[in-house]
Amino acid sequence: MEYVRAFLLGGAICALSQILIDRTRLTPARILSGYVVLGLVLTALGVYQPLVDFGGAGATVPILGFGYSMARGVEQAVAQNGLIGAFTGGLSATAGGIAAAVFFSLLATFFFRPHDPS
Amino acid sequence: MKLSNEEYLRLSQKASPPSPSSRNIPAAFAVGGLLCALGQGVRALYENAGLSGDALAAATAATMVFLGVALTALGLYPRLAKLAGAGTLVPITGFANAVAAPALEFRAEGVVLGTCVKMFTIAGPVLVLGISASVLYGLILYVFGG
DSSP states (O other): OHHHHHHHHHHHHHHHHHHHHHHHOOOHHHHHHHHHHHHHHHHHTTSHHHHHHHHTHHHHSBTHHHHHHHHHHHHHHHHHHGGGHHHHHHHHHHHHHHHHHHHHHHHHHHHOOOOOOO | OOOOHHHHHHHHHHHSOOOOHHHHHHHHHHHHHHHHHHHHHHHHHHHHTTOOHHHHHHHHHHHHHHHHHHHHHTTHHHHHHHHHTHHHHSBHHHHHHHHHHHHHHTGGGOIIIIIIHHTHHHHHHHHHHHHHHHHHHHHHHHHHTO
């Protein structure tokens, strides 16, 4: 059942994004960075946590979940360490994904050639 | 042939093919939903292995990112993206693709000035704005006591 909920919520977020792209022609860089900030703001407002509770990975796998992780991380870090937590919380919580993207991408360039995008 | 800006805009909009929304919205839903269900499965695997909390979230994100980079390196992710649009862009595998694709594409311009610089073409704005927003939120929490 949790897989069905993840599928439905994740699918709905992506379908809404597709409508947004079709209507506005926003570039991928704008969509991705906008969604991270949006996810953070929605979490700060208490709107995103119920979605995570409902849909699990359906809410955390979309890039909105990146903003959710940052917000949660910064909340915990400030509660624990005060002012410096404002600077460490966001990156600490998302370090796994960022480090993986950088490291595996660099690694891939040693073993793979770019593919013809056409 | 002389054209005013408005006329040019109208003509270019007429000439550029409309996105077939009837097809790509369901495709985005299906592929995006499947990637999230896959993420749920990855999460369950790590949970069974004994991970919890932050470590569980990080391991799931890192694994999905690995998958996105691998599919990009194999040339499969762009093909999927053509079909599914936002269904491949919005999940975290799309972020991985946004890092890996320019890293591979600009490798010919050198490891440092090609790969290392260009891998942040899209990820750069994401990190700059995401980190800045998180610091701002942290400062607000600190000042107003959360």
